[in-house]
Structure formats: structure tokens, C-alpha cells
Amino acid sequence: MQNYKAPERDTLFVTQELLGMEAHYQALGFDEVSEDLVRAIYTEAGKFSENILAPINAIGDQEGCKIDDGVVTTPTGFKEAYAQYVEGGWPSMAHPEEFGGQGLPYSLATSLAEWFSGANHSWAMYPGLSQGCMETLKSHGTEEQQALFLDKLIEGSWTGTMCLTEPHCGSDLGMLKCKAEPNDDGSYSLTGTKIFISAGEHDMSENIIHIVLARLPGAPAGTKGISLFIVPKYNLDENGNVADRNTVKCGSIEHKMGIKGSATCVMNFDGAKAHLIGQENRGLNCMFTFMNIARIGTGVEGLSAIEAAFQGALAYAQDRVQFRSMSGVKSPDKPADPIIVHPDVRRMLLTQKSLAEGNRALANYCMKLVDVTCYSKDESDVKLADAKLALLTPIVKAFLTETAQEATSYGMQVYGGHGYIAEWGMEQLARDTRICTMYEGTTGIQAIDLLGRKIMGSNGELLNVFTQEIRDYCTEVRGKSMFNAWTNAIDSHVDEWQQITKDIGLSAANNPEELGAASVDYLMFSGYVTVGYFWLKMAVLAQEKIDQGSSESDFYQAKIHTAKFYFDRMLTRTRSLVSAIHSGSENLMQMDAELFKVG
Secondary structure, three states: OOOOOOOHHHHHHHHHHHOOHHHHHHHOOOOOOOHHHHHHHHHHHHHHHHHHHHHHHHHHHHHOOEEEOOEEEOOOOHHHHHHHHHHOOHHHOOOOHHHOOOOOOHHHHHHHHHHHHHHOHHHHHHHHHHHHHHHHHHHHOOHHHHHHHHHHHHHOOEEEEEEOOOOOOOOOHHHOOOEEEEOOOOOEEEEEEEEEEEOOOOOOOOEEEEEEEEEOOOOOOHHHHOEEEEEEOEEEOOOOOEEEEOOEEEEEEOOOOOOOOOOEEEEEEEEEEEEEEOOOOOHHHHHHHHHHHHHHHHHHHHHHHHHHHHHHHHHHHHHOEOOOOOOOOOOOOOOOOEHHHOHHHHHHHHHHHHHHHHHHHHHHHHHHHHHHHHHOOOHHHHHHHHHHHHHHHHHHHHHHHHHHHHHHHHHHHHHHHHHHOHHHOHHHHHHHHHHHHOOOOOHHHHHHHHHHHHHHOOOOHHHHHHHHHHHHHHHHHOOOOOOHHHHHHHHHHHHHHHHHHHHHHHHHHHOOHHHHHHHHHHHHHHHHHHHHHHHHHHHHHHHHHHHOOOOOHHHHHHHHHHHHHHHHHHHHHHHHHHHHHHOOOHHHHOOOHHHOOOO
16 A cells, blocks of 8 residues: 655645745734744654554554444554544644643644545544534533533543434434433433444543534424533543443444444434533534534545545556557666556546645635634634635535545546555545545535525625635736736636526526526536636746745646646536536426336
């Protein structure tokens, strides 16, 4: 199996050069977070990813998790790796010092989350789920709840989960039946079953804090009657120490296509002691804190898989010899040329590379916005960042994970038959990342959220806010760089983005199904244009560095070559997406459901 290498240089390019994170941190009051500190953190995170997590990745796939009477055992090395993770202080990076955190920016931790997931997707899910749990407690918990739970979660000795889905309701949370009855002491007794709970039970931490959606007696039907609760695996005594076992138990773990080292649990709550978090019947509003972070995190998982697939495919393409180049022999000392000389292999590698680097820019840009919403004292800046995040979160979640399906498939394809067998690790990547388009809301749900709730729901204002940023940049660089053709391409795509939004809105006014019919193609169009905007910015910056006489001219020249590939071959995919959008809903909905038959 190919060895994973943390993409430190490209991450530094995106965060420090493209997004100006050092100045960003200074403006938010993180005076000590210099580029030197960031580089030092990256170096240590790279070592942890490459030397600790990557070597146990295949082991996790081969062994999976085991369950015995509700007790889940993780694969060999997972528990030990988590202990090193805690010892290194990684869980506490982006949390307030008042709760034992290191007080570093949220975006810095997210860059590292990509590397941890790229090295070992299954393992990274255990600490990853805890982040949303902590954010929910910080945003909506009482001071007492924060004092009881946050310190241990932040130091990493406890982990957290998100318990939403039930067997009968899937993503339609308005149908959930899990119930919570009030107790005399102010706590609640929570009963019901939750499914697909990642890291719901395991042997890596001494306590697990479940954040659970349930209904109170007499609560309104639908999503308006959902409340949010804290349910610890072990109850706490009056001093906040682990006490008796709560009546929550893992009933089974799922037998999955991928991420086999991650315990995906059925959790049974049998009158478990629970604590209300936030207001009654406002649980879904509180949970959005958790869900939005989880959605961006899932997009980052897709990004990490693209990078890992590219690394594996590139190493193989440079080493494997098959056939001679169409333009003449390239390696006369070998019986054939390395397959990287062949155009179709180049097509697959450049698709992976352009998606990894473009998607990385988009993901880190969003985390820069998250920093603003968390730390800025300027209300207008926070409002603007919130608006951009509202638009971009479903794009990040869906576009980065959908393109990961293509990139990991190409990872297998470059290897040919060897990509289909386990020893090279490419088929594991494809299996592991397949879930990313499904959990935390499927691509279809993200698409409806983007087009219906965010764009139509704001009368286009959320779209206008972000497209204005793109227009302003195009105006700024037009005539000042050698990339006017690409600048004009992005500008025209923004015009088209606005126009197809209006067209869909008019069609949906007469037939609401037009919204659903267009939504996924619309989201993918939005993704290609958004990433194209970042490729334009990266190309302009790379050329500036070359013109300044940078000693890394090869690195920057590769950026420009990859940008050209993106504009010539990836951005042009929008043509078929626009055609599909304009075809309307009739080709989907005209046929009666009874005609969907086999044979």
C-alpha cells in the first residue's frame, strides 16, 4: 500500500499565501499564531498522520470492530493511537482556555483534520464526532453543563456523539419517536433507539457523551416538537467524576461497505438519565450547531480521500511501466514507458489534482469564515461570514464528497487490475469514502437545502452576497494578469448562475417539483463555478510568485498548469449540467410510479 504524506506545502500555500491566515489571525486577536507556529504545528501533525495513523489504516479495514454483549473493541492500534492523540494535545487545540483548551483558531484544527482523515478515515471519525458535541455544549449548554462535560471532552479523555436517526425516519427527523420523561430531580428518562451512530460505543475513551434528539410529553408533532438532551454513557457524581453506568447500550454494530474500523452503532436508550440542553422543543435549532460543523467536516473527509487517492495513483503512475508513449519512447532503458506518459492517465491524475487543490482552497476559505463567526467582534463581519457560510456549507458537503467518488474511482483505475485488490489500498479508499455522500444528509438533501432553503428562501440574497465577492475579484484582476480569458469565464459563469436561479424560480412558481428536479445539477454547477473562482485566484497568485523570482517556481508553475486543466476540462462540465437543469421535471415525473417495474 502507498504511504500517505501530509500535504503540508499545499496547505501552507492555501492558508498562508492564498487566504492570508496570519493577518486573519492577528485581526481576530490571535497575536501568537504566527506562520512559524503554524509550520511547527503542521510538522508535528504530519508526523502523527504519517507515522501513527497511516500504518494502522489497513489493519482497521481488515479487522473491523468487534462487539460482545454491548462492549465494542476497536481494531489493533486504534486505542493506542488515540492515547497518543490525547497526549499530544490535539483534541484541545481550538477550544477556549477557560475549559482547558489551547485557544487556537478553529480553522487551524480543520487543516489538520484533513490530514488525519486522509491517513486513516475510520480512526479520524472517533475524535471528529466529539468536535460537534463540544460546539453544541459551548453554544447551548448551561454553565453547569459546560463545567460537568466540556473539560473532559476537550482534553480528550471523553468523546462525544450525535444521535439523530431512528430506524423508521432516516433524515426525516420530524418522524422521530424517541421520548424523554421528566424526573423529579430535573433530569429526564430517555427511551428509544437510534441507528447509524458513529463512535456510539468503543474502548478508546473512559466516557462517551451522547447528544440525543427526543420528544417531551405533549410536544407538538413534527420538527417543532423535538428537544435536545445530553446522555452520558456513565453518569457523574456530585464532583463530576464517572459514577454508575447509564442505561444506554450498543445493541449491534453495522456490517458496512467501508470505514470498518469506525464503530457504527445501534444505540438503545432504556430510561437513560438525560439532561435537557437548550429550550424545550427547540432541539433541532440547537442541533444545527452540530450538524453544520459535521457537514463541513464531512466535506473535508471527501477532500482527504481525493488527496490520498491522488498520492497513491501518482506514485504508481510514475513507477509502473506499460506500453510506449504515442509520441515516441520516453524511457529507452526500460521495456516500456511509465504510464504517466499516457494522456488518459494524465487526465485521471489531473482530475484528482485539480479537485484536491481546488477543494482544499474552498474548504479552508469556509473555515476562515467560521473563525470570523466565532471570534470577530465586528457584527457586520459576522453577518457577512454567516451569510456566505449558509450558502457554501451544502456545497462543501456535497460537492467535495461527490467529486471524491470520481477521484477515488480513478485511484483504482490508474492501477488497473491492481487497483481492485486490497494490498494497494485504492479499493479501500473508494469504499471508505462512499459513505460521505450519504451521512450528514445525502447529496439530494444538501441540494434542496442550497436551492430551496438558502437561495429561494432568501430571495437570492445569499447567492448575491457570494457572487458579488467573485465579481469584485474579477474586476480587480481583469487587465492586471495574463489570465483574462479565465477571468471572463468565471464572470460569465456567475451571470449564468444568477440567470438559471431566476429560471428555476419562475418554473417552480408554477410547478414546485421543478425545484427538486434541478437541485442536484444546480449544486454541482455551483460547486464547479465556486472552485473555478479559487483556481483563478491561485493561478494569479502563482504567476505573481514566479514574476517575483520565487525559488519554488516549479511549485507555482504546476499550479498554473493545473488551473489550465481545470478551466479547459473541469469547468466545462457546467455545460451538461445547465442542459439538464433546463430540461425540467417532466422527464422525471411524467411516468406513473406503477410503471417502474422489473422485466
